[in-house]
Amino acid sequence: MRFHEFSFRARYGETDQMGVVYHGNYAQYLEMGRVEWLRTLGISYRDMEENGTMLPVIHLQIDYKKSAKYDDMLTIRTMLKKRPLVKIEFDYEIYNESRELLVEANTVLAFIDVATGKPVKCPDYILEKLKD
């Protein structure tokens, strides 16, 4: 299960006066992509954070190829780049309904202990799930 697809509609409030989705709003789309990827593995990011490990984004990169429009049904494809250690890296692609590629993106997130604020290793129960 190294990739996952999730679909959602672009909201009116996410557009800007160019008549397309504001480029900054894609960060939330990527967040939905990786959270739903985790959920498919049986992992709740919410539980993970409540259990003391958080995953702040430390690197974000987005290349915009084509615009998303209001009410477009978008599909985000989330791909784990490699087995996580103290960081976890994802590649993303976002498509519209005509399967045109709108965006290519990459994020790196760090596993951080909520209590200490220090980097930690990827929890074992996540590594276990990734074996499958």
Next chain:
Amino acid sequence: MRFHEFSFRARYGETDQMGVVYHGNYAQYLEMGRVEWLRTLGISYRDMEENGTMLPVIHLQIDYKKSAKYDDMLTIRTMLKKRPLVKIEFDYEIYNESRELLVEANTVLAFIDVATGKPVKCPDYILEKLKD
């Protein structure tokens, strides 16, 4: 010091495809208005929250008269409605550079103890400041 004015520019990312500021973004404008009103009184909302009292919004009402456009220099006028007890109520007006009234709004916020999640009275040091 029952009212206060604060100015700021509308951001591109705050517009929507109607070519005006998205109506939902005014909630952040009102938040800036009351925070800057507090700062003028010598009160930091950040310190207040760190000291154990938070102020969630429990009622929000906005009437939209005229649109704000990208890059407009907007002025928000924040007015304390009455002496706060367990709640604090503000009226707001937002103007553009031509002093046209764009928005009339009202919010009610509750004083809540961060530790217990229970309602509390307005802290004395705020009531003191309001005497002046």
Next chain:
Amino acid sequence: MRFHEFSFRARYGETDQMGVVYHGNYAQYLEMGRVEWLRTLGISYRDMEENGTMLPVIHLQIDYKKSAKYDDMLTIRTMLKKRPLVKIEFDYEIYNESRELLVEANTVLAFIDVATGKPVKCPDYILEKLKD
């Protein structure tokens, strides 16, 4: 078909440092509610705007009863208040998975001709759909 329910998850980026969904983000939730209500009637708001009628919000009112948390599966219930003329009015309720009422809200929107910026009557094809 005077009411409609639609469900979606609260995003991480929609929370604030109180650990709950930021109150200003509910405006987008209400927008999703009424757009999906229209879609159920066979009406696309996107098409409507492309065909020359837009629906800016002129009044927004929200009462916050209980907080929504990150990753909560929220359900918005959208109810048409009365037969629209030059304005259309909706009531909303938002529930969490335990069917606790989080928010009660109301919006009034005006039918506006995109070309002239002037108020117009609710298009006939919408009134037709509302008869059913």
Next chain:
Amino acid sequence: MRFHEFSFRARYGETDQMGVVYHGNYAQYLEMGRVEWLRTLGISYRDMEENGTMLPVIHLQIDYKKSAKYDDMLTIRTMLKKRPLVKIEFDYEIYNESRELLVEANTVLAFIDVATGKPVKCPDYILEKLKD
């Protein structure tokens, strides 16, 4: 005038439940940085767009070093990377009040004719301003 600094406060609505500014909101900060840089040169991005040239972001990269907190007075330093042709590239640094470096970022934007949607060269009046 190849770089410019602009300061503003982080808003409450920009934080997330980690208690820091949500990583996606920095896109708006970068936008403010380059718009204010242009204004210092005597160029209004709003006028530029009204005169038929828009500047969509085609590449966004952000490295997060340290978190910004609510109410922090942030300073964004915007630097033009090279003389623009059909694209314009900026580097950015964001600092807090203690002059700690929070974020390093880079954006590439394309000059696009609003009417045709086609790429165009950087308008001459901007190149003129950059000579100074």
